[in-house]
Amino acid sequence: MGAQLRVYKRRIRSVSATKKITKAMEMIAASRVVKAQRKVAASTPYATELTRAVTAVGTGSNTKHPLTTQAETVTRSAVLLLTSDRGLAGAFNSNAIKAAEQLTARLEREGKQVDTYIVGRRGVAHYNFRERKITESWTGFTDDPTYADAKNVAAPLIEAIEKETADGGVDELHIVYTEFVSMMTQSALDARLLPLSLEEVAEESHGKGEILPLYDFEPSAEDVLDALLPRYVESRIYNALLQSAASKHAATRRAMKSATDNAGELIESLTRLANAARQAEITQEISEIVGGASALADATAGSDY
Amino acid sequence: MAAELHVELVAADRKVWSGEATLVVARTTSGDIGVMPGHQPLLGVLESGPVTIRTSDGGTVVAAVHGGFISFADNKLSLLAEIAELSDEIDVQRAERALERAKSEADASAERRADVRLRAAASS
Numbered sequence: 001m002g003a004q005l006r007v008y009k010r011r012i013r014s015v016s017a018t019k020k021i022t023k024a025m026e027m028i029a030a031s032r033v034v035k036a037q038r039k040v041a042a043s044t045p046y047a048t049e050l051t052r053a054v055t056a057v058g059t060g061s062n063t064k065h066p067l068t069t070q071a072e073t074v075t076r077s078a079v080l081l082l083t084s085d086r087g088l089a090g091a092f093n094s095n096a097i098k099a100a101e102q103l104t105a106r107l108e109r110e111g112k113q114v115d116t117y118i119v120g121r122r123g124v125a126h127y128n129f130r131e132r133k134i135t136e137s138w139t140g141f142t143d144d145p146t147y148a149d150a151k152n153v154a155a156p157l158i159e160a161i162e163k164e165t166a167d168g169g170v171d172e173l174h175i176v177y178t179e180f181v182s183m184m185t186q187s188a189l190d191a192r193l194l195p196l197s198l199e200e201v202a203e204e205s206h207g208k209g210e211i212l213p214l215y216d217f218e219p220s221a222e223d224v225l226d227a228l229l230p231r232y233v234e235s236r237i238y239n240a241l242l243q244s245a246a247s248k249h250a251a252t253r254r255a256m257k258s259a260t261d262n263a264g265e266l267i268e269s270l271t272r273l274a275n276a277a278r279q280a281e282i283t284q285e286i287s288e289i290v291g292g293a294s295a296l297a298d299a300t301a302g303s304d305y
Numbered sequence: 306m307a308a309e310l311h312v313e314l315v316a317a318d319r320k321v322w323s324g325e326a327t328l329v330v331a332r333t334t335s336g337d338i339g340v341m342p343g344h345q346p347l348l349g350v351l352e353s354g355p356v357t358i359r360t361s362d363g364g365t366v367v368a369a370v371h372g373g374f375i376s377f378a379d380n381k382l383s384l385l386a387e388i389a390e391l392s393d394e395i396d397v398q399r400a401e402r403a404l405e406r407a408k409s410e411a412d413a414s415a416e417r418r419a420d421v422r423l424r425a426a427a428s429s
Contacts, residue, residue: 042320043317045313046315049313050374056348056378057348147317147318147387215376216346218334218347218349219333219334224348227350227374231374
């Protein structure tokens with residue numbers, strides 16, 4: 001076998017092995033998307049009931065709470081960025097990071113100081129490499145977040161917002177995550193989570209045009225609000241974590257699918273080249289034999305004289 | 306037929322139980338409260354404790370609930386909890402072990418959680 005042909009054969013073998021791996025990763029990601037979507041659906045009843053309850057307190061009483069009051073001048077904001085622990089997900093992480101950077105730049109233009117909180121190793125690595133300050137970060141659960149993880153993330157954020165700005169607290173909280181629109185579409189977006197505007201929450205749950213009854217609060221409206229709002233923030237963060245996980249798996253699936261397709265194409269074109277090389281080898285051998293035979297024939301014909 | 310109310314018991318990550326009931330007893334921060342059909346609209350903060358649901362077919366469902374809310378309106382009762390477990394889902398031995406461990410580590414909240422679990426399991 002000629003050297004050329006051997007090189008092609010070796011490359012085909014290596015690309016086929018890669019193709020098998022990417023194919024397997026694609027299948028795994030596909031099954032995880034379904035699982036992640038199911039988790040999003042399972043957390044929906046809690047979130048809708050909680051939204052209803054918050055709306056009920058918000059409209060049924062005029063209580064003030066640090067989580068709902070807008071600071072007169074915002075001097076410091078917190079940005080929570082949700083990325084994934086692992087890559088191989090196309091532009092998933094870079095899109096989220098880009099959205100966070102745009103938001104940070106906008107807030108800084110408005111004269112606000114920005115504290116960054118990050119979930120996921122990819123985001124942490126990105127910020128560390130550029131030697132930017134991370135206030136707090138969490139890693140290790142982005143593929144399959146639980147409610148306890150969401151609580152862990154929410155706790156320091158709620159604490160920071162309740163603290164006075166002068167003591168290092170923040171006035172508002174933005175969250176950057178990747179929304180799971182469909183299997184094919186996921187978009188990185190930013191949203192202001194706190195201070196919570198009760199009107200917005202009300203709008204969200206009043207889509208069906210229902211009129212909320214006058215509730216009797218137990219023990220009191222203030223206490224209920226006190227207990228409700230942190231849970232509401234946790235549930236929003238939980239939802240964002242779940243959507244981000246579903247998006248990540250969908251992005252991985254897509255990236256791996258195109259990698260598999262590319263490997264297939266590569267194998268096809270390499271096979272063509274290998275065939276051409278083999279054919280060229282055969283043609284050369286034949287012409288060598290024919291050339292040799294005719295040279296021999298010429299030589300014997302010459303000796304007859 | 307006795308009047309009924311619709312109950313949804315939901316934890317943060319799943320729906321635990323839903324169905325029709327005639328009476329629901331839960332523990333709020335200001336004491337136990339029993340809700341029957343036609344109760345006035347109510348929104349309360351729950352303590353961790355067992356919740357007893359008397360279903361309309363005469364059965365009883367007990368669940369251990371840790372933190373959360375009770376809300377009632379239009380004959381629909383929602384129990385929202387961060388963690389909720391039905392009594393028959395509770396692993397008694399595991400809860401007992403957790404109780405021992407919490408006692409030895411003097412972890413009050415873990416001790417309370419394990420205690421609530423055991424009580425819910427015992428009362429069904």
